[in-house]
Amino acid sequence: MQVKVKLFATFRKGRFKEKEMELEDGCTVGWVIDHLRLPRRELGVVFLNGLSAADTRQLQDGDTLSIFPMVGGG
């Protein structure tokens, strides 16, 4: 299946802004995060097709996954 993955802010550094990824059926949000070696200690909110999604959520063909680092400064 094909999933569009969008990375934001510091997660883009050394990776990409947006990429169509070919994934095996049954892949989860968490699998993509780990596959891209996104640092868990900085992980913020994750949106799947515009709605926040849990780590265990299974992806479907045509999904768009947007992954943000946590931001808390002022």
Add this chain to the structure above:
Amino acid sequence: MDHLREDVISERYIRNVNAISASEQAQLLEARVGVCGCGGLGLNVINYLARMGVGNITVWDPDVFNESNINRQLLANTKTLGLNKVEECRRFVHDINPDIHITTLPSRWEESEKAIFNQQQVIVDALDNIPSRLALAEACNRASLPMVHGAAGGWYGQVTVIMPGDRTLDTLYSDLNRSGIEKEQGTLSFTAAVIAGMQAAETIKLLLNRESDLCSEICMVDLLDMGMERFKKNVTLV
């Protein structure tokens, strides 16, 4: 305050018209906003609210200015190092309009009298750490107060409006063992100003009962790639 009322038709607020009406300007002069945090975000928010003519502003912050504040905090400079942030803020607001009633509390908002907190119409989350932000959202929920959340780190930031019952901050900060990118990226002056400007706009909309999409959405801002993306909240796919 009478002088503020006269100012509705005076020169001071003439450039607010017609973006807001004269009656809305009068509403702002009676409005009460609490700003938690008087740093990169809070000082800019207060600057904008004071210039809009918000008549009653309360600000909490226990800190004094230090050198590492100078890169982004509006009133941090070589002359204010070591001085109390909220007292400098009082002087600043007084110079903008001496009739604005500003209450300065050199303490953490958590240590404040509940009555002072509860009498606000809107609370602005201009804090700099995640546990305190979550506690503030909880306190606003208990007091049935809307909260305007803003956070910044490096070139990036986020803004949303948290109405009572909205648990969005629990989604944004789901794991307290994680840290924000500001720990590694710091916070840039213009990022703080942009996010604070958006928070001020949302605060004014709440005070004037204007509609805001950020009651149901989170806005993510990227000043490096000049991107702004909005996402629906309150629905988590499991």
